[in-house]
Every structure is written in structure tokens, then in C-alpha cells.
Amino acid sequence: MSTLRTAAPPDTEKAIREITFAQAVREALAEEMRRDPRVIILGEDVAEAGTPFKVLSGLVEEFGTDRVIDTPISEAGFTGIAVGAAMTGLRPIADIMFGDFLTLAMDQIVNQAAKVHYMSGGRLSVPMVVRATLGATRRSAAQHSQSLHAWFGHVPGLKVVLPSTPYDAKGLLKTAIRDDNPVLFFEDKLMFQTRGPVPEEEYTIPFGVADLKREGMDVTLVATSSMVQVALDAALLLEQDGISAEVIDPRTTVPLDAGTIVESAKKTGRAIVVDEGHERYGVTAEIASVIAEGAFYHLDVPVRRLGAMDVPVPFSPVLEDLTVPTPERVAAEARALCGAPRQREG
Amino acid sequence: MSTLRTAAPPDTEKAIREITFAQAVREALAEEMRRDPRVIILGEDVAEAGTPFKVLSGLVEEFGTDRVIDTPISEAGFTGIAVGAAMTGLRPIADIMFGDFLTLAMDQIVNQAAKVHYMSGGRLSVPMVVRATLGATRRSAAQHSQSLHAWFGHVPGLKVVLPSTPYDAKGLLKTAIRDDNPVLFFEDKLMFQTRGPVPEEEYTIPFGVADLKREGMDVTLVATSSMVQVALDAALLLEQDGISAEVIDPRTTVPLDAGTIVESAKKTGRAIVVDEGHERYGVTAEIASVIAEGAFYHLDVPVRRLGAMDVPVPFSPVLEDLTVPTPERVAAEARALCGAPRQREG
Amino acid sequence: MPAVVDLDRWVAAYGLMATIRAFEEGVNQLYITAKMPGLAHLYTGQEATAVGVCMALGPQDYITSTHRGHGHCLAKGASPDRMFAELLGKAAGYCKGKGGSMHIADPDTGNLGANAIVGGSAGIATGAALSAKRLGTDRVSVCFFGEGALGQGVLYEVMNLASLWALPVIYVCENNLYSEYTLYTETAAGSLRARPEAFGIPAWEVDGQDVRAVYAASVEAVGRTRRGEGPAALFCNTYRYYGHHVGDINRAYYRSKDEEQRWRAERDPLAILRRWLVEDAGVDPSVLDELESHAQAKVAAGMEFGLAAPYPEPEEVGRDVYA
Amino acid sequence: MPAVVDLDRWVAAYGLMATIRAFEEGVNQLYITAKMPGLAHLYTGQEATAVGVCMALGPQDYITSTHRGHGHCLAKGASPDRMFAELLGKAAGYCKGKGGSMHIADPDTGNLGANAIVGGSAGIATGAALSAKRLGTDRVSVCFFGEGALGQGVLYEVMNLASLWALPVIYVCENNLYSEYTLYTETAAGSLRARPEAFGIPAWEVDGQDVRAVYAASVEAVGRTRRGEGPAALFCNTYRYYGHHVGDINRAYYRSKDEEQRWRAERDPLAILRRWLVEDAGVDPSVLDELESHAQAKVAAGMEFGLAAPYPEPEEVGRDVYA
Numbered sequence A, B: 001m002s003t004l005r006t007a008a009p010p011d012t013e014k015a016i017r018e019i020t021f022a023q024a025v026r027e028a029l030a031e032e033m034r035r036d037p038r039v040i041i042l043g044e045d046v047a048e049a050g051t052p053f054k055v056l057s058g059l060v061e062e063f064g065t066d067r068v069i070d071t072p073i074s075e076a077g078f079t080g081i082a083v084g085a086a087m088t089g090l091r092p093i094a095d096i097m098f099g100d101f102l103t104l105a106m107d108q109i110v111n112q113a114a115k116v117h118y119m120s121g122g123r124l125s126v127p128m129v130v131r132a133t134l135g136a137t138r139r140s141a142a143q144h145s146q147s148l149h150a151w152f153g154h155v156p157g158l159k160v161v162l163p164s165t166p167y168d169a170k171g172l173l174k175t176a177i178r179d180d181n182p183v184l185f186f187e188d189k190l191m192f193q194t195r196g197p198v199p200e201e202e203y204t205i206p207f208g209v210a211d212l213k214r215e216g217m218d219v220t221l222v223a224t225s226s227m228v229q230v231a232l233d234a235a236l237l238l239e240q241d242g243i244s245a246e247v248i249d250p251r252t253t254v255p256l257d258a259g260t261i262v263e264s265a266k267k268t269g270r271a272i273v274v275d276e277g278h279e280r281y282g283v284t285a286e287i288a289s290v291i292a293e294g295a296f297y298h299l300d301v302p303v304r305r306l307g308a309m310d311v312p313v314p315f316s317p318v319l320e321d322l323t324v325p326t327p328e329r330v331a332a333e334a335r336a337l338c339g340a341p342r343q344r345e346g
Numbered sequence C, D: 001m002p003a004v005v006d007l008d009r010w011v012a013a014y015g016l017m018a019t020i021r022a023f024e025e026g027v028n029q030l031y032i033t034a035k036m037p038g039l040a041h042l043y044t045g046q047e048a049t050a051v052g053v054c055m056a057l058g059p060q061d062y063i064t065s066t067h068r069g070h071g072h073c074l075a076k077g078a079s080p081d082r083m084f085a086e087l088l089g090k091a092a093g094y095c096k097g098k099g100g101s102m103h104i105a106d107p108d109t110g111n112l113g114a115n116a117i118v119g120g121s122a123g124i125a126t127g128a129a130l131s132a133k134r135l136g137t138d139r140v141s142v143c144f145f146g147e148g149a150l151g152q153g154v155l156y157e158v159m160n161l162a163s164l165w166a167l168p169v170i171y172v173c174e175n176n177l178y179s180e181y182t183l184y185t186e187t188a189a190g191s192l193r194a195r196p197e198a199f200g201i202p203a204w205e206v207d208g209q210d211v212r213a214v215y216a217a218s219v220e221a222v223g224r225t226r227r228g229e230g231p232a233a234l235f236c237n238t239y240r241y242y243g244h245h246v247g248d249i250n251r252a253y254y255r256s257k258d259e260e261q262r263w264r265a266e267r268d269p270l271a272i273l274r275r276w277l278v279e280d281a282g283v284d285p286s287v288l289d290e291l292e293s294h295a296q297a298k299v300a301a302g303m304e305f306g307l308a309a310p311y312p313e314p315e316e317v318g319r320d321v322y323a
């Protein structure tokens, strides 16, 4: 499908350079800030420190403290200021260091940013991006490990982006910054140092276009953000059992490319949805029910869901590692769906 | 099923008195406050005013301003204080006037209340109730009409209660107050004046036990809170077409009585999930996927979902009324599932 | 000749205050006659605050407003007809009927919108000031809020930021004594004006019933802020004549009829300005009477317009969700 | 005989501060040798604050703590062995290893928990004070927080409430100059102590490196609060010797080595107390040396315990979600 091809790095003779996910994010920000002087960044330790993850290192040197702005520890305050700035001519990017801190800015994001355009009958708009992080297994415990992106998919007026590769991160972030709506952009903390091909040339990636990360025939693995690599690793394990897994990355949960996801499920007749948010009332529920409804007459087995275990994220490594889907667990579920024998333990 | 029978008003010879939903809530609070001096209420205008909905009228007269406590407009502040009070010997009830204002207390509810018990290895607990409202069509526009209960189902450590009748409201609220965990208790603003039978005798209703609100054979309507009456009205319309609808009210979305819901869907082979929260990434997604997985081999048609339209709630009555599921729409969906001819327009 | 200019200004101010007064009477009538969906929070009694502050602003300056926002909206330049249309949920309303009383916005007159979240517009107003500073305009931004909003932490977060960044924003607190059904002394500890001052923001406290006093303080605050000297705060002591909202009829349990009567009789902003205009400035009372009837006529016409206007088409429900 | 009692108190304080110092050195070793999962925020340099404040509290009094909470935890009476076990994610930890460094809680010693949300425990501490008042105990509650938390609005919401209700809570701000990598003057406008004062809460500002000064102010604040006279605030000026967390090694871009050296050399809380004990109170230095080696031994043993302790069973992951 052409929609899918647009997503892959452009075919080119010369080898494409590899950069990290963090560099890709930084490049997207720098390019857009050069292109559009209205783009500013607000957040805690975003300037000289370049954030604790060093994702923004170098930006303040190029754009100055008027555009890369350190704030006090005031998530509600600076997010609200970003909303007002977006309504009046700037295109702010609010940096929420840990996605867990979004809880402090919910009124500003949900009651204000998401609704201003509609409540004003379209006369005001809020072109802003909220960059936040998600992901566990960093031994950061319950208040620094949540993946809360499902909440925002439930709020009309917001768009939700979940990049899974450096290439997607750069192209999607540029699109997010150019979008005239409030966009929640979630980055997996563990992915920042992941390298991947990113062309030098300018490009953007449209929202609502899923990416076929791996083609397969027997089972569809729909995976988001941090779980895309997990699904790809699971696909490799399954290959050894002669099971061909297709991996689909929606890339944006709002808008959701239901068509591509459902088509794949119709083709394979089996689907597993994998997301790092908690399983209950999360992203896996929405996508699983979209598949169950859209591919109803083609499914050989029920759609399976794999989200994070429904417990607060524990600190102890031996416990924390049990809470997030792994390639082994995804593969085991897929084997079960495909009726193949489970691998012997050990 | 006995689980279901426990839910119905106890069979009794003498007619059961009828009281309003608001009176049922007030009785539950008063009885529990008499029973347990540790129970207190915190919120805006909860004392003399008895809240704008007058649900609490009379409580301050009986229990005094030491236990029915007016607060400033500080949702985060007084909810946080309730968390700390719950950790140290009181059993607070935080009153969030409009559910939309929960956005201001998310850190206190999600990062603190929900996680304290787990993070402390079980050494601390947070026996508190957050009473909040939901529901649109009151002409209150986008910031006073949301039904945000789906978010809390996504957060381990919280329980979520959605009463749909005066009887359920009283029994479930008493259970919530006695529960040693943070419980989100959502009341439909439009239901406060609804009357229903409530026995004089003391009773409680266990969490995680769905209630069979109407028995039927052809289609299962799973409905929550404000949508239960909509589903019952739809069932009456369907009866005229010879379609027998079963109406199941989960009553608590966490814990969810998946067994009862799935059994009903297996019996009828058709299911529609109706909830007033936004459809996307909401309660209908979770319950629909639970049914689609659990009743997979028994479903004749895909599970349908009916949530609130994915738009901010508009003020204009002619628009607002389009956003919430109605008996007519539910009935139409049910007819379609049952292959019956849709009623002629007008 | 300043004296005359001044006189014109105050005569105009009287007309504007009369328009707000008449508008709210009209809204109350719409409620009582069950012609208006939902509820509304009337500004009656507080007219001098919105008018006095907005007189010190230019058309390009921004305001953010509250659930009690009709007065701010009119004072900033909106017209009654489209406001009534909005309150009635009509397509001709400022927000196509999608916002209603609690969300009226009119970007053309710098009104970034009423807000139904108490304190909810503090970030927006401060953000508009950030835009003004970054984009190098000389706009200032005014955040209107009731004293009840002093309970909301976000207000202090943005005051701290505005002070640190010397943003051109003015925080205007209308202390009408009550937040819903509770006297402010029961919800606000310490000193109100010490709060912005703690963040290095100078604060003025004025008689909110005297439009000339409000204007004088606003001119000072706006001037300082427009000169780039940073944010300011203004506390206007005022009173709402009606209930918290149109449905709040029996108020005896939280405030006395006597108190209400005293404010209406002794502290009415229109009466206070009229007295000065007639007794001290020698304006002929008939001029003011005429302004009042003109205001009533304009409001009556606006209400007619709103009542006659069509509702939005059903398709509108799905529009404007995304830009 | 008070003088002697006093002396014992300060000698004990020295031992406790030495224990905190040794504990944090141990934590840093665990990090450097890659034996500890995740990161930790060391309290080294701030010992006098936790100790001075907690000396003024009884075992039944409550504290809430922060991401930089090991010092508070030890000062309130927790023991190094179970703390190390917690930091290492072991079942013997105070929270079964489920909380870790940022969530250590020990209800037995009145510690309601560290908190990884800056300002996140302000509500909890104030709520504990509400319990104390409602239940008629004479407990007081202390909320420890860094100056960075002054950016969070919820702090002002609960200060307003505590003042209105005269709750027995004390807000202790440890101003160590930096929030992460930013000097407090860049994130806090106006005056720090004016903030609680604006809500009617009296504030003390003390040298946080002088445990005797911290204790003296705490005794005043606690006394007043326990007598039912309402909340108090305490600002302790202090400094963290290490980085924001153990991994923050290269700090030159936000503070100079020279600044760090001066604080260590001239303002070290242990050195300051030692000087007074030896020079003014005539304590034999060997007594203090012994206390230090005893502290080191206890910490070493605690670390051994923690390292040797078993991890929780896998089933533990699903326990304690609900009470």
C-alpha cells in the first residue's frame, strides 16, 4: 500500500547515515526552529542542561534563552502559558520531563488546550506540542515510569504521537510542530540512544498513517512506541518456529489508521496488540476492539492484548521486569494463537 | 446466578419506599458517618450549601463543620490533604463538584493515592473516596459535562464505581466508604432527582458484581451509569419489534465483573456496550474487547460500541443532544445487529 | 482640552456600564422566561471593574475572562446581539453557539475567552503576555478572576513565571466577597494582596464600585506593564447583586437581604458615577437618562436578534474539533 | 542538669549526622560499583537540617520526605540495614523493595514516605496534620521539601488551607541553591519567606549548616504548632555536596568547583558542630572520632545486610496493589 511506502526511509543509493533517537528529536526541533521563529521550547532544565536526557543539548546555544526557556518546577503553569502563547501567535513546545508529571497539567491540556478551538467555534486555535516521555524498566519506580498516553486518546481535540524509531521521531515531530492543534508527543526514555537510519534530506511523516515495520502472513502484531522493537524481536523468535509475523506500528493513536491495522488482521486472521501502557482501559483495548469489529469475519482466534501489568511500577528490578511485555511473552502468545507448540522452558 | 440476585432489592412483602438518587447518596453518607467517626467530607460548598446539587443538605447540621468541611477552590490541595488524612487514621470523602475538575487533582489521585499502598510495600493505605459527577445534556458546555471515569480504570490501585439507581448508589457508596483503597465514585448529575426503591434496612453492595437490570434473549446491552436507563428505554422500544434485550450494569468498572458480562453475550450472541464517556479509548473499548475475547466463539455479529461522540461537549442544545447515546440510537443499533428492519423515519 | 476629553470618557463609561447592566437584566429575563438553555452568572453590580480596567486598554490588548464574563466581554468591545446569540446557542453567536455563556470568546476585540474553570485562564493570559513580549508587540494582557481563584495553585505558578520573565500581564482580582455561597474570609488566609507581592508583583487595591478609581489604578498598572516593567496586580472590591448564578434565588443562608440592599443603595457603580457626573462635572442628567434608554434599546434589539437567529446545523457538531 | 543533657543531645546529633554522611557515602559506592539499581539523590552536606528538625520532633510525629530523602529517613529513626535493602530492591527493605530510594517510607518512625513528585507530599503532610487535629492527638507533621518545590502551586493551596484551619504542620524548605541544574534565583521571583507569610504562616530562616540553629528554630516552630497556634514555615539555607543525583558528575556548567570547595571547607555541618563541641563545650575529640567510626561500622554492616538479602519472590509483583 502506498500509504505504507511513504513511511519507509526513501530508497536511495547512498547509504543513509545513522543517528540516535535523541539526535533525531533534536534535529527536528532545530530544523523547525530555524524554519519558523514562532517555535519556542518551555520546560524544566531545557536550556543549558538540555534536559536530564540531554535530548535538547545545543539548542539553547543556537537559539538562545529567549526561545529555549528554562522554567521553574511548574508543569501546570508553563503548560498553561504555552496554551496562551499558542493562542496568540507562538508555536510552543512544552517539555514534560517524565510523562508521570502530565498529571499536574491535565486541566491545561484537557480542559483548555483540547477545547479552545471547539469552544470558540473555530476562532481560536492552539498550535502547541507537549513533548513527554513514557516507559519503565529504568529502575525509576512508580512515579517516574508510567506510560499515560491512553488518557489523551480519550480527549477529543488532542492528537497523540508515539514514534518508535529515529526516522519516525524526526518526521513525526516536524509534523507535530506544524500541526495547528495540541499534539501529545511521547518519547520512550529507553530509546533515546537507539540508532537508526535518518536521511539528511528534509522530510515529514503524516499523522494517521500506520507503518508496516515487518511483513508477515500468520499473525499481526500491532505495537506502539517501545513495544515495536519488542514485537520485531518476537517476530524473529517466531521465525525460528516457522511463524511469519507482521508488525504494524500505528505511529499515531489519534488519528488512528484503523484501515491498515484491520486489513492486516484480515490477512493473517490473528492479532496481538502490544502497548506499554497498563492493559486495563488502555490503548490495547481500543485497538483490539477496532480489530475485533473490523476483522470480525476474518479472525480465526480472539484478538489478544498485551499491556503493562496492572500494578504500579515496582522499583525492584526482579519485579519491574515482570511488568512489561517481552519478546518472549509476545512470541509465546503468538505461538498459542497459531496453535504451535510452546517452546520448552529454559 | 446468585451473584446477580444479591444485587436486586431484597424481596420483601411490605412495599419498599422510593427516594431520590440524591437522598440515597445522602443516606449512605449519613449512616456511614454515624457508624464511623473517622469519616469526614471535604469539598467546596459541601457544608451549609450542601453542594450546588444539594446532595449533602443536612449533613453539616448533624455532623458539624469539623466533619463536613468547606474548602477553598483548591481541588489538588484538598484532595491531597484527603490522601494524607487517609494515610493517618481518617476516612475522608473528597467532593469534586464537577468531574471535569478531576483534571486538577490527577497527581494527588494517580501518583499519590493510587500508589502509596504499593510503594510502601503494603505498610500504608489510603482509605478514601473521591465523589465526582459525570454526564452531559445539562447545557453546561465543554468544561462542565465530561465523563472522565475511563481514565481511572487505567490506573492500578484505584477502584471505579458507577451507580445507576438510588438503590445501587446507596449500597455501593457504603461499600466504597468501608473500602481500604482509594475509590472513585461517579454520580450522574442528571440522575440526582431520579426516584427508586431503597429499603430502610441496612445493606451494602459488593464491588465487582454486575447487576442484571433486565433479562433478555436476543441482544446484550452492557450499560453504565447514565446509560443504564437509556439501555432500559431502548429495550422497551426493541420489545415492540419483538427483540428481547438483556441489560447488564457492571456497576463497578474496576473491579469488572467480566464473567457475568461475557456469559450474557454468549447467551445472546450479540452485544452493544453503552457508556457516556467519549467512545475513543474509553470504557466501551475495554468492555467490548473483553466480550470479543471471552465470547469469541459465541458472537453472531461484532460487538458494537456506543460512547459519547468524540467532540468536546457543545453548549448549543441542538448540538449537545447529538453527542450522547439515546434510546432510539441504541435500539437502532440493536435492530441492525439482530438483522431486523430499521424503523421507518418519522 | 483634557477636561473635556475626560468628560466624554466618563459619559461613555456610563453608557457602557448601563449597557452591561441592561444586558444582564436581559439575560435574567431570558432565564426566568425559560428561553435560555442552562444557567448564567450575572455581572450586575461589578460593572465599574470591567469598564474601568478595559478603558485603560487598547483594542489590541488581550483579556481573559471568567464564568461571570458578560461584563468583560462587552467592556472589551463585543456587541450584545452576537452575545445573546451565543448565550442562546445560535449559529450567529460569537462561538457559533458552541461555547455559551461560560466560554464566550471574541478574538477580534482581544477577548481570549471566558473560562468555566476557576483560575483556568491564568495560564492563558500569562501566555498571551509571553507572545506579546516575544513577538515584540506592546500588547498587554489582563487576567480577570474572582477572589475564589486565589485558592488555585496555578495562579501562583504563573505569577512566579510572569514576575521572573517580566511579562506584560495584569492580574485583576474582582473580590465580590463570595465564591459561590462562601464568604472569602472563610477560604482565604492571610492577606490577599500579599500573595502577588510575595512573587515580586506590585499590587493595587481599589474601590471596585468607583469606575474612576479603577481606571486610575489600571492606567498606572497598564502603563508600568506596557513599559516593560513587568506584571502588576489589581484588587477591586466589589459585589454581585444577584445570586451566584441566575438560579441562586434563596441566598439568606449565606448573605443577608440587608447586606444586598446596602450595596445596591450605597455602593452602586452607576449611581456613584452619575452623582459625580451630575454634581461635580455638571453633566445634564437627561444626557445620562438618554444613554440608559439607548443602552436598553440596543440590548433589546440584541436579544431580538439572538432569539430570532437560527440554531447551528447538525453537521456543526463535528466541526472545529481540530483546526 | 540541663547543660549535660544538652551536651548529650549534641553529641548524639553528631553521631546521627555522621551516620547520614556515612550512609550516603555508601550509597555512592554502591552506584559507582554498579551494585545499586537506578539512581539516588544524596543528602550529603544537608545533614544538619534533617537532624536539627527531627531532634525537635517526637517519635509519634509525622514527616514527609523527598527524592533526596535518606537523611530525613535516618534522622526520624530508620536503620541503615533495611534502608540499604530497600535501595537495592530487596524483600527485607522497608517497602519490600517496591519503593526504592525515592519512595522509602517507615510508618513505625512516623515517616510517611519520600516522594518522587516535587511538591507531591505537601498535601499528604498537611492531611496528616488534619488527622492529628481531628483525632485529638498532639502530633505535628513536618513537610520537608527543596526550594524547587516553591514552583508548585499545590504547595500554596495547602498552605492556605493549613493556615485557615490552624493545622499542626510545619513546612521545612531546604534551600540548597539548586533545583537540578538551575540556581534558585532563576526559578523563584520575589521573596521565598514572603510566600508562606502571605498566607498568614510565620516563617523562620536559619543557617541550615548549623544544627543548633536549625534545632532552636524548630523547637520554636514545633512548640507553637503543637500548642495549636497553627502552621509554621522554616527555611534552611544549605548545600548539597554531590550532584543532583549520583550520576551528575560534570557540574561545571551550572556551579563551580570553587563554590563546592568553599562550602565543604567552610560550611560543613559536621565540622561546624564538631568545632563547637570541642572548643566551646569541651568534648574530647576522640569521643567524636569514635562516634564516626561507629557510624561507619553500622553503615558497613547495613550495606552487607542489604547486599546479602534476597530479592522479593515474583508473586510479590501482584501484591499490595489493593489493601
Ligand SMILES: Cc1ncc(C[n+]2csc(CCOP(=O)(O)OP(=O)(O)O)c2C)c(N)n1
Pocket: B044, B073, B075, B097, B101, B104, C041, C067, C068, C116, C117, C118, C145, C146, C147, C148, C149, C176, C178, C179, C180, C244
Ligand atoms: C476548578 C473549579 N472548581 C470549582 C468550580 C465551581 N465554581 C464555579 S464558580 C465558583 C466560585 C467562584 O468564585 P469567584 O472566583 O470569587 O468568582 P465569582 O463567582 O465570585 O465571580 C465555583 C466554586 C469551577 N468552576 N472550577
Ligand SMILES: Cc1ncc(C[n+]2csc(CCOP(=O)(O)OP(=O)(O)O)c2C)c(N)n1
Pocket: A044, A073, A075, A097, A101, A104, D041, D067, D068, D116, D117, D118, D145, D146, D147, D148, D149, D176, D178, D179, D180, D244
Ligand atoms: C513534578 C515534578 N517535576 C519535575 C521533577 C524532576 N525533578 C526531580 S528533582 C528536581 C529538582 C528538585 O529541586 P529541589 O526541590 O530544590 O530539591 P533538591 O533536588 O535540590 O533537593 C526535579 C526538577 C519531579 N521529580 N517532579
Ligand SMILES: [Mg+2]
Pocket: C146, C147, C148, C174, C175, C176, C177, C178, C179, C180
Ligand atoms: Mg467572588
Ligand SMILES: [Mg+2]
Pocket: D146, D147, D148, D174, D175, D176, D177, D178, D179, D180
Ligand atoms: Mg534544591
